[in-house]
Structure formats: C-alpha cells, structure tokens
Amino acid sequence: MQLKKRYQPGPVSTSLALATCALLGVPAMAEEADKWQVDGSMLLYSETDRVSAIEPVIKASRTFKNESKLDLKLTVDSLTGSSHNGAAVTNGPQTFTSPSGNKVYQINAGDVPLDDSFLDTRVALSGQYSWLLNRTLRATSGINFSNEYDFFSVGANAGLNWDLNQRNTTLSFLLGLESDTIEPVGGVPEALSLQPDQLRTDSSESRTVTDVLLGWTQVMNRRWIMQLNYNLSLASGYMTDPYKVVTLTDGAGTALESESLGGVDIGIGDAQIFEQRPDSRTRHALYWENRYSRENDDVIAIGYRFMTDDWGINSHTLDMKYRWQLDRGWFLQPHVRYYIQSEADFWYESMTAPEYTTVLASNDYASGDYRLGKLTDLTVGLKVGRELPSGRKWDARLEFMQQSGDTDAADVSAVIGQVGYRFYW
Amino acid sequence: MAGETRLTRTSDGWLGRFTAMASPCEVQLRDVSRSTAEQVLKRVAAEAWRVEQRFSRYRDDNIVAALQRANGEWLAVDEEFERLLAYADTCWQLSGGRFDVTSGVLRRVWRFDGSDRVPSADQVATLLPLIGWDRVERRPGQIRLPAGMELDLGGIGKEYAVDRALLLAREHTDADLLLNFGGDLVADGKTPWQIGIENLQQNGVAGQIPLARGAVATSGDSRRFLLRDGKRYSHILDPRTGWPVQGGPHSVTVAAARCTEAGMLATLALLQGAGAEPFLRAQGVRYWCLWE
Amino acid sequence: MRVLTLLGCLLLVSGCQNLGVNPWEREVLAREAMIPGVADGLDDAFDDHIYFSKEGSSGGRGFGGGGCGCN
Numbered sequence: 001m002q003l004k005k006r007y008q009p010g011p012v013s014t015s016l017a018l019a020t021c022a023l024l025g026v027p028a029m030a031e032e033a034d035k036w037q038v039d040g041s042m043l044l045y046s047e048t049d050r051v052s053a054i055e056p057v058i059k060a061s062r063t064f065k066n067e068s069k070l071d072l073k074l075t076v077d078s079l080t081g082s083s084h085n086g087a088a089v090t091n092g093p094q095t096f097t098s099p100s101g102n103k104v105y106q107i108n109a110g111d112v113p114l115d116d117s118f119l120d121t122r123v124a125l126s127g128q129y130s131w132l133l134n135r136t137l138r139a140t141s142g143i144n145f146s147n148e149y150d151f152f153s154v155g156a157n158a159g160l161n162w163d164l165n166q167r168n169t170t171l172s173f174l175l176g177l178e179s180d181t182i183e184p185v186g187g188v189p190e191a192l193s194l195q196p197d198q199l200r201t202d203s204s205e206s207r208t209v210t211d212v213l214l215g216w217t218q219v220m221n222r223r224w225i226m227q228l229n230y231n232l233s234l235a236s237g238y239m240t241d242p243y244k245v246v247t248l249t250d251g252a253g254t255a256l257e258s259e260s261l262g263g264v265d266i267g268i269g270d271a272q273i274f275e276q277r278p279d280s281r282t283r284h285a286l287y288w289e290n291r292y293s294r295e296n297d298d299v300i301a302i303g304y305r306f307m308t309d310d311w312g313i314n315s316h317t318l319d320m321k322y323r324w325q326l327d328r329g330w331f332l333q334p335h336v337r338y339y340i341q342s343e344a345d346f347w348y349e350s351m352t353a354p355e356y357t358t359v360l361a362s363n364d365y366a367s368g369d370y371r372l373g374k375l376t377d378l379t380v381g382l383k384v385g386r387e388l389p390s391g392r393k394w395d396a397r398l399e400f401m402q403q404s405g406d407t408d409a410a411d412v413s414a415v416i417g418q419v420g421y422r423f424y425w
Numbered sequence: 426m427a428g429e430t431r432l433t434r435t436s437d438g439w440l441g442r443f444t445a446m447a448s449p450c451e452v453q454l455r456d457v458s459r460s461t462a463e464q465v466l467k468r469v470a471a472e473a474w475r476v477e478q479r480f481s482r483y484r485d486d487n488i489v490a491a492l493q494r495a496n497g498e499w500l501a502v503d504e505e506f507e508r509l510l511a512y513a514d515t516c517w518q519l520s521g522g523r524f525d526v527t528s529g530v531l532r533r534v535w536r537f538d539g540s541d542r543v544p545s546a547d548q549v550a551t552l553l554p555l556i557g558w559d560r561v562e563r564r565p566g567q568i569r570l571p572a573g574m575e576l577d578l579g580g581i582g583k584e585y586a587v588d589r590a591l592l593l594a595r596e597h598t599d600a601d602l603l604l605n606f607g608g609d610l611v612a613d614g615k616t617p618w619q620i621g622i623e624n625l626q627q628n629g630v631a632g633q634i635p636l637a638r639g640a641v642a643t644s645g646d647s648r649r650f651l652l653r654d655g656k657r658y659s660h661i662l663d664p665r666t667g668w669p670v671q672g673g674p675h676s677v678t679v680a681a682a683r684c685t686e687a688g689m690l691a692t693l694a695l696l697q698g699a700g701a702e703p704f705l706r707a708q709g710v711r712y713w714c715l716w717e
Numbered sequence: 718m719r720v721l722t723l724l725g726c727l728l729l730v731s732g733c734q735n736l737g738v739n740p741w742e743r744e745v746l747a748r749e750a751m752i753p754g755v756a757d758g759l760d761d762a763f764d765d766h767i768y769f770s771k772e773g774s775s776g777g778r779g780f781g782g783g784g785c786g787c788n
Binding site: 012016022 | 508509511512515516519585588589592681682683685686689690693704707708709710
C-alpha cells in the first residue's frame with residue numbers, strides 16, 4: 001500500500017543500524033535524546049443533556065544520556081452540566097436539595113432526576129522518573145496531586161521492570177499509594193438519613209487506595225507483542241458519594257413523602273435518603289493486550305479486561321483498534337470498545353419503606369448510582385493523524401459512546417472529541 | 426601505544442593528523458579554540474590507538490593473540506569485546522555466513538600481491554576446518570575457539586574506532602566535526618563538509634558529496650588481486666568455500682548513519698559478488714560501486 | 718495457593734525462552750504504535766479517566782495519574 005520512498009531502509013540495514021547502536025552502547029533513538037518531547041492535547045466530552053467537560057493536558061518527557069527518563073504532566077479538567085443524583089424515575093414529581101443544602105429543586109414525573117448545579121474545575125499534576133539499575137533492571141517512581149474544590153488527592157508510586165530472555169520478556173512490579181480527602185460542599189451528610197433533614201456531620205472524610213500491579217510483557221514474534229497484567233486494588237475509607245441519594249417509593253413507582261417517615265417536608269416526593277457504600281473495596285483486574293503489526297505496517301490492537309470486586313461488580317471490557325497506515329505518515333484508526341458490568345450487591349433502583357427500615361437498622365449499604373448498576377457501554381470512534389518528519393505528529397479523534405442499563409438514568413449518549421500535537425523542544 | 430599528532434590551522438578551524446591502523450587519520454573541527462582542538466585530537470588519537478592495540482591481529486599482547494594461544498581453552502573477555510563478538514555474530518547471521526570473523530586463516534595461502542600465485546585446491550581445503558563462526562562457543566563473559574582457529578576483527582575494527590572516537594570527541598565539544606581514518610569517515614555538525622568519494626568518478630577525478638551528519642566507509646581495494654591465465658581473483662574471499670567471490674565490484678562505498686554500519690554494508694555488498702548492487706538497492710542506502 | 722500461582726507464573730516465564738526475537742529483529746516492535754501503554758498513550762489516559770467516572774471499574778493498564786472525585 002505504501003510507495004517505497006527513496007532511502008527507506010531495508011531489512012538488513014535496519015537490523016544493522018540497531019546492532020550498531022547496541023555495539024556502541026548508544027540508545028537507538030539518539031536523535032531525540034537531548035530534547036523534551038512535548039505532547040499537548042485537549043479532550044472535549046459532551047453528554048446529551050448532561051455533563052460536558054473540557055480537559056486540556058500538557059505532558060513533557062525527556063530521556064537523558066544515561067537512559068533515565070522524566071515525565072511531567074499537567075491536567076486541567078473543567079466540568080459543567082447536570083448528572084444523575086442516584087434517585088429513581090417515578091410516576092410523580094420529586095423534590096431534592098442541592099448539594100450544599102441551601103436550595104431546593106424539583107423534577108417532573110417520568111424524568112431522570114439530574115442535579116443541575118454541577119460545576120467543577122480540577123487541576124492535576126504528576127511526575128514520573130525512571131532509571132536503570134543495571135542493564136536489565138529499570139526502576140520507576142512518581143508522585144501525583146489532584147485538586148478540585150471538594151476533593152484533594154495525593155499519591156506516590158514505585159516499581160521495577162525486569163528484562164529477561166534478551167529483552168523478549170519483561171516482568172513488572174508496581175506499587176501505588178493514594179490518599180484522598182473529600183470535603184463535600186455543605187459538609188458530609190449522615191449516611192442513610194433523609195435528605196430534607198440535612199443532617200451533616202464532619203466537614204471532611206478521607207480514604208486510601210493501595211494498588212499492586214504485576215505485569216508480564218512478552219514478545220511473541222517479530223510482529224506480535226502481548227501483555228498480561230494483574231492489578232489488585234485495596235481501598236479503604238470513605239467511598240460513599242456524598243451527593244447521591246436513593247429514592248424511597250411505595251413499591252409501585254411513586255416516591256414517598258419525607259414527613260411520613262418523620263422527616264422535614266420540603267416538597268412532593270422528597271423521601272430521598274443519602275446513600276452509603278462500604279468502607280472498603282477490594283478489586284481484582286486482569287488485563288490482556290495484544291498488538292500485531294501486519295506486513296504493510298498496519299497494527300491491530302486488542303485489549304480485554306476482566307474485573308471483579310467485593311461489592312459484587314463483575315465487568316468485561318473489550319477494546320479493539322485497527323491502525324490503518326497510509327502514505328507519508330498519515331494514519332486512520334477506527335476504534336470499538338464494548339463494556340458490560342453487573343450490579344453491586346447494594347444497588348437499589350429504589351427502596352421501599354420496610355426495606356429502608358431493615359437497611360437502617362443494620363446500618364447496611366445502599367446506593368442508587370447508576371454507575372454501580374447493570375451497565376452496557378458501546379463506544380465507536382475514529383482517529384486520524386499524521387506523523388511528520390523529525391518526530392512531530394498530530395492527531396484528532398471523534399467517538400460516540402452509548403451507555404444503557406436497567407434504568408433510564410443509565411441511558412447516556414456522549415460525544416468524545418480529542419486533538420493532540422507533539423513537538424520537540 | 427602512542428604516536429605523534431600534528432595540528433594545523435585551516436580556513437574555518439583546525440586539522441589534526443596522526444597515523445593509526447596503518448592509515449593516515451584526520452580530525453577536522455570548525456570554530457573552536459586551539460586548546461579544544463588539541464584536546465579533541467589527543468582524545469581521538471588515543472582512542473584509535475587503543476582500539477588498534479586491543480583488536481589488531483598483528484600484535485602479540487592483546488586478547489586476539491591470547492585467543493590464538495588459548496589452544497581450545499575457555500578465555501575470559503571484557504564487555505567491549507563481548508559486544509564486538511555479538512556484533513560479529515549479527516553480521517554472520519545477516520550475511521548468511523558470508524561474513525565470518527574466523528576466516529582470517531585464509532591469508533596463509535592467499536597473498537594478493539598482483540602476482541599469479543593462486544593456491545591449490547588442496548591448500549585451501551586444508552584450512553576450511555579451521556573456519557566457521559558456528560564452531561566458536563560463547564558463554565557470558567567467555568569465549569572458546571577450537572584449537573587452530575583465530576579471530577580477525579579487521580573487518581569491523583577501523584570503522585568501530587571512528588564511531589567510538591566521535592562519541593568521545595563529543596564529550597569535549599559541540600562543534601562541527603569530521604573524523605576520517607583512511608577513508609572511513611564520520612561527520613557530525615550543522616554545516617556540511619565536502620567529502621571526496623574515491624568511487625564517484627567524474628572525468629577521472631574523485632567526485633565530492635556534501636555531508637553534514639553521517640558516515641561513509643569503503644570496503645574492497647582495487648589494487649589487491651591475483652591474475653592468472655587471464656582470470657582475475659578478487660581479494661574478497663567467501664569463507665564457506667575459501668575461494669574469492671566472483672563477479673562483484675572491486676570496491677564499494679556506502680553512506681549510512683554510523684561508520685560501523687556503513688563499513689559493514691559495504692563489506693556485505695562485496696560478499697554478494699554479482700548481487701552487490703541489487704543488495705545495496707534493496708537496503709535503500711546511498712552507495713557507489715567501482716567495477717574497474 | 719498463592720505460592721502455587723507464583724510458581725506457575727515462573728514456570729510459564731521460563732518456558733517462554735523459545736519465544737521472542739533476536740535483538741536485531743526488533744525494528745517492527747520498536748515502532749511506537751507497537752508498544753503497549755505508549756502507542757495510544759494520551760488516548761488511553763483520557764479514556765481511563767472518562768470510563769473511571771462513568772463506570773464501576775478501573776485499573777488493569779497501570780496507574781499513577783491522580784484520582785478525581787468522580788467515583
């Protein structure tokens with residue numbers, strides 16, 4: 001498919017070039033060794049009738065003469081719009097308080113309850129440094145920060161990559177620790193209490209997440225590389241979403257009244273209880289990726305992830321990309337992603353009064369967040385880009401995502417747009 | 426091992442000269458002070474002499490000589506030698522066995538002095554059991570040559586020295602550089618150097634190409650051959666048969682990113698004999714062949 | 718049980734001595750489009766963030782980029 005350009009290296013000269021670099025002990029990409037590689041990109045995300053986000057990112061990487069590497073990344077993430085607040089779709093109107101508790105809003109019968117005052121800007125910074133311990137062992141470590149008005153996260157990671165079998169096999173071990181502090185607007189609500197009562201306790205909560213990743217990357221043959229990762233994630237602390245509620249209904253699709261359960265009256269259908277999630281979560285994920293290059297330089301990439309946790313959620317993700325290599329550095333990459341998840345043990349579309357009494361009595365868990373319910377996602381997209389001489393490149397992608405689940409709240413369509421540019425400085 | 430270096434001024438910089446590996450060697454720099462030019466010249470010359478001392482087959486005090494005396498025993502080798510052996514192995518594989526660093530023993534019967542003294546089939550056949558890279562055994566940090574075999578790194582040594590010297594010179598300066606060890610050269614800088622290519626003939630005069638970054642190496646020698654009964658025997662020997670390669674050019678010059686690479690491509694092309702030009706075309710490199 | 722799994726993995730890895738290529742045959746694998754984690758590096762990071770906030774799963778590919786309050 002490609003026209004043979006002048007001086008396009010042949011198999012022997014390419015192999016010889018690599019062998020010569022090995023002989024002289026220089027990295028093969030010596031051309032770019034003295035410069036910063038800068039990647040600038042911007043994500044535009046827009047759901048129909050819900051959340052929109054704009055996220056510019058700038059990343060700078062540099063490989064030093066001793067083959068150590070530094071990566072720095074700055075992310076700004078700005079969200080607006082409305083998102084599902086966890087309540088059920090009912091036959092009649094419902095009334096909620098805003099996240100801060102200062103205002104009250106109503107939604108119509110049959111509508112998906114969305115919380116409108118969703119405005120957030122997040123700034124995140126991360127740095128990662130890796131260096132060689134010896135010819136086959138590479139160490140890596142990094143730190144990251146993320147800050148938004150109600151959430152702060154700080155984390156660190158460290159790991160080792162071990163090359164075996166003439167670098168055909170690489171074993172990785174990574175350890176990550178993250179500490180999050182949540183300061184909900186209006187204070188932390190008392191779990192399972194009625195929303196109209198506005199019972200708020202401490203002004204902040206926290207949680208820690210420990211991640212362990214064991215990875216195995218294997219060169220299968222000249223054109224095929226495979227990676228298998230096992231990820232164990234242990235989270236403990238405050239996992240509840242302080243802005244989400246579960247609707248109490250009569251079991252026939254009509255929301256109950258808060259005052260009938262001894263709570264404050266703020267309007268019709270106001271029996272909404274703040275959710276409660278367990279204070280620990282253990283997740284196991286197995287990720288398998290294959291990359292295969294065809295004779296004409298096209299690349300097929302297939303990734304599959306299986307995840308299971310102790311909240312009862314199991315999920316399967318299948319991610320496929322085909323990179324269609326064209327002349328003069330152009331490429332097209334269609335992309336399909338399919339995702340399916342089962343619901344959490346404590347997921348409720350809505351709850352009846354007797355169920356509420358039981359859950360309250362045993363201080364059990366309950367959430368109406370559609371993201372913990374049964375979910376099926378399908379994303380289809382296309383990326384186009386061009387690799388220019390001197391290593392620069394640009395790309396743009398457009399994708400459509402459709403989410404659906406057991407409830408109307410899970411019916412989300414989104415458009416994803418992204419542009420990126422890489423240069424050397 | 427040391428020798429003399431001479432530094433003279435040029436219109437835009439400095440020219441340093443010395444002799445190494447039986448060749449006149451030059452270092453050219455632009456826009457540097459005299460002291461920097463001297464530093465670079467000394468460093469480059471030191472490296473050329475170091476490589477020559479370590480890997481020349483004409484000496485009796487280096488690892489190559491020790492291997493000859495080892496008589497079939499395992500010998501310890503250092504990291505640099507191991508990398509050269511790995512490189513020799515790569516080239517042996519890539520050439521399908523035509524490039525073989527154990528083929529040096531053939532010079533015991535082949536002397537290319539323009540005469541008609543071609544060895545007999547028996548003489549050549551006796552040496553064949555002593556040739557074969559696949560007979561060499563390697564372990565990490567060690568090598569074993571069967572008794573009677575020897576290693577000849579002459580096909581890699583000079584070009585390797587050029588590339589090594591450039592890396593070391595770069596520790597002293599960022600200026601435009603041109604290193605030329607008897608025709609095997611590397612240039613590194615912003616403004617091009619004018620390089621004379623022996624095989625690029627224009628009206629009987631060596632042609633020139635501009636080269637800012639890259640290397641040029643020549644393999645083969647139009648002056649070394651044997652002539653008997655009207656048949657010309659080129660000095661490029663096929664280690665698999667012990668006899669000269671037929672039908673190929675007398676010398677090949679190749680331009681590539683590094684000197685070691687350029688030199689090896691030129692050598693591999695010559696070993697293809699009549700297939701030299703198709704081979705070079707397939708590799709997508711600039712080359713010049715001399716057929717006369 | 719865990720010891721058995723670790724042992725199994727080590728046997729698998731040592732059995733992979735026959736898989737792979739020589740160092741000079743890596744020109745195809747050296748392309749950025751063939752390196753897991755680098756090929757679509759920024760895309761992956763964006764996607765991981767999007768799907769982390771829209772779904773109940775995360776992880777598998779690696780980590781280190783900062784949490785967010787979205788899940």
